[in-house]
Amino acid sequence: xxxxxxxxxxxxxxxxxxxxxxxxxxxxxxxxxxxxxxxxxxxxxxxxxxxxxxxxxxxxxxxxxxxxxxxxxxxxxxxxxxxxxxxxxxxxxxxxxxxxxxxxxxxxxxxxxxxxxxxxxxxxxxxxxxxxxxxxxxxxxxxxxxxxxxxxxxxxxxxxxxxxxxxxxxxxxxxxxxxxxxxxxxxxxxxxxxxxxxxxxxxxxxxxxxxxxxxxxxxxxxxxxxxxxxxxxxxxxxxxxxxxxxxxxxxxxxxxx
Numbered sequence: 001x002x003x004x005x006x007x008x009x010x011x012x013x014x015x016x017x018x019x020x021x022x023x024x025x026x027x028x029x030x031x032x033x034x035x036x037x038x039x040x041x042x043x044x045x046x047x048x049x050x051x052x053x054x055x056x057x058x059x060x061x062x063x064x065x066x067x068x069x070x071x072x073x074x075x076x077x078x079x080x081x082x083x084x085x086x087x088x089x090x091x092x093x094x095x096x097x098x099x100x101x102x103x104x105x106x107x108x109x110x111x112x113x114x115x116x117x118x119x120x121x122x123x124x125x126x127x128x129x130x131x132x133x134x135x136x137x138x139x140x141x142x143x144x145x146x147x148x149x150x151x152x153x154x155x156x157x158x159x160x161x162x163x164x165x166x167x168x169x170x171x172x173x174x175x176x177x178x179x180x181x182x183x184x185x186x187x188x189x190x191x192x193x194x195x196x197x198x199x200x201x202x203x204x205x206x207x208x209x210x211x212x213x214x215x216x217x218x219x220x221x222x223x224x225x226x227x228x229x230x231x232x233x234x235x236x237x238x239x240x241x242x243x244x245x246x247x248x249x250x251x252x253x254x255x256x257x
Contacts, residue, residue, distance in 0.1 A: 153219070160227060161205060161213035167221035168197060176221055183223035184248040189235060190220065191257040198237055198257065206232040 153166035153175065164179065166172040180186065189198040197220030205213045207229060217235075230247040235255050246253045 156215065158213035158215045162225045163213075163215060163222050165199075165217045165222040166219035168199065168219050172219065173221075176223060180223055180251070183225045184228070185224040185226060185231075185246055186251045186253065187217070187222045187224065187233065187235075187246070188220060188252055188254040189217060189222075189237070189257075190254060191237075195256070200237075202236040204234045206234060 153164060153172055155162055155164045157163075162183075164176070164183075167176050187203070189201045190196060191198050199217060199219050201217040203213075203215055203217055203222070204211055205224075205226065212226070212231065226248060228248045230245060233244045233246050233253070233255070235242050235244075237257055240257060242255045242257065244253055244255050
């Protein structure tokens with residue numbers, strides 16, 4: 001028959017109390033360490049704010065932080081980052097932080113100046129200027145002769161009729177007599193019983209009820225050259241009108257007032 005040792009309750013209680021005491025000490029140690037870590041983390045931001053440089057009242061907007069690639073940890077505030085390895089290409093230019101002077105940019109390489117011409121070569125002679133064409137002489141400006149005086153004994157035209165009037169002076173009478181063969185009609189204007197000569201008579205030649213020519217007789221006698229036919233002559237002097245029928249070939253058709 002198996003014999004069991006007697007139950008010792010006192011020994012078991014002592015072991016349980018010892019285990020509980022050890023667990024309590026471990027918990028208190030963990031709590032104390034956690035409190036110390038929390039206090040240390042609270043002191044680190046305060047120290048970083050105390051050492052931060054003074055910035056301007058209106059600071060420039062900070063550039064956005066570069067995106068952190070996947071798998072990397074963002075840097076902790078206040079911790080120093082290791083230097084990046086040198087790259088083969090130049091990094092892109094960034095805007096300097098406020099208060100830091102921007103580095104001077106490198107000056108562009110000097111441009112090569114053209115080589116001077118050798119001193120022994122004479123300079124090229126300038127091309128001769130083209131010879132200007134000689135100016136053409138302008139023809140002299142001719143002014144038309146002035147019209148003859150109204151009472152000058154010259155031939156004039158009125159429509160299809162040519163005429164010449166005069167005969168007040170003796171020389172005019174002789175000139176008209178010599179020109180009479182060139183005309184096919186002749187008119188003489190007089191007044192009174194003595195047949196005094198008249199001038200400034202308004203003359204109109206009518207044919208078939210239509211006016212063919214109209215002119216003012218500057219003298220008592222008018223030589224007329226008109227197309228062949230018969231004409232009705234209407235002469236007006238000082239408001240009084242006389243009429244006569246004259247055919248080409250008729251000479252010395254007299255009209256008296």
